[in-house]
Amino acid sequence: MPQKTxxxxxxxxxxxxxxxADALLSLDADILAISRNRNADLAARYPGRVQEVELDLSDLAALTAWLADGALRQAVTGADRVVLVNNAGLLAPVGPLASQDAAAIARAVSVNVAAPLMIAAAFAAASADAADRRIVHISSGAGRNAYPGWSIYCATKAALDQHARAVALDDNQGLRICSVAPGVVDTDMQAEIRGTGLDRFPLRERFDALKRDGQLATPEESARKLIDYVLGDAFGSTPTADIRELG
Known part of the structure; x- marks a missing residue:
């Protein structure tokens, strides 16, 4: 890795x-982490290398204010390689169109689309002096294939894919971007899916079977594959990718 990431x-x-975050820290990258809560375990295991910002990404006014205060530019100053990983996302609301709550839709679109696009634009501006700049949107197969009951999740993940495709056509002064589907990972979101009624998500039994048959990747497995790709020379050669197809 470069002298400072x-x-x-x-x-x-x-x-x-x-x-x-753990995989990046293990490769000697420092982390600026943004979430509603802190990760005490991560901070304890990597003292002095994790800067945490407590911010609800559905609060776009608060995010706008934070992006305007210069903290992002200060964080990336002096780094040889800077990487943005837009990972935060929401599955809800799940269900047919008429059942979807307007506030839940607004929250999902804010977290899944508005926030990552806002942070990406600010990152591009703040990192102009870095030799190596990379933006990673964590997408989903649901952004490329439609599922009943998932209209909001599918639409928001498709938005990240299309954003990466369009940004890749711009003159970005060496900035690389890719919207990457990480595969089916055994996370709290998968538990949320399995807890959804069939009336709201008719394909739930398919996900029940993935868990039952041991076909879910662990977060650690997926993270290692994803970070290997993100830090590799091939990253950005295509604006969308699926970790399962990268070998």
């Missing part, structure tokens, strides 16, 4: 986000 990771307190 700084990674910004959203949603680092559990599941894939925690594993991604």
């Amino acid at each position: 700084l990674a910004i990771v959203t949603g680092h307190t559990r599941g894939l986000g925690a594993a991604l």
Whole structure:
């Protein structure tokens, strides 16, 4: 790795986000982590290398204020490689269109789309002096295939894919971007899926079977594969990718 790597990771307190932050820290990257809560275990194991920002990414006014205060630019200053991992995301609301609560839709679109796009734009501006700049959107197969009951989740993940495709067409001064589907990972979101009624998610039994048959990847396995790709030379050669197809 370069002399100094700084990674910004959203949603680092559990599941894939925690594993991604851990994998980056184990490779000597420092972390600026953004989430509603802190990850005490991570901070204890890597003292002095995890800067945590407690911020609800559905609160776009608060996010706008934080992005304007210069903390992001200060964090990336002096780093040779800077990486943004937009990991935070929400599954809810799940169910047919008429059952979806307006506030839940607004929250999901804020966390899944508005926040990562806002942070990405601020990151691009703040990191202009870095030799190596990379943006990773954590996408999903649901952004590329439609599922009943998941219209909001599918639409928001598809938005990340399309954002990466369009940004890749810009003159970005060496900035690389890719929207990456991590595969089916054994996280709290999977437990949420299995707890959903069939009336709201008719395909739930497929996910029950994945858990029962041991076909879910661990967060640590997925994080290692994803970070290997993100820090590799091939990253950014295509604007969308699926970790399961990278070998």
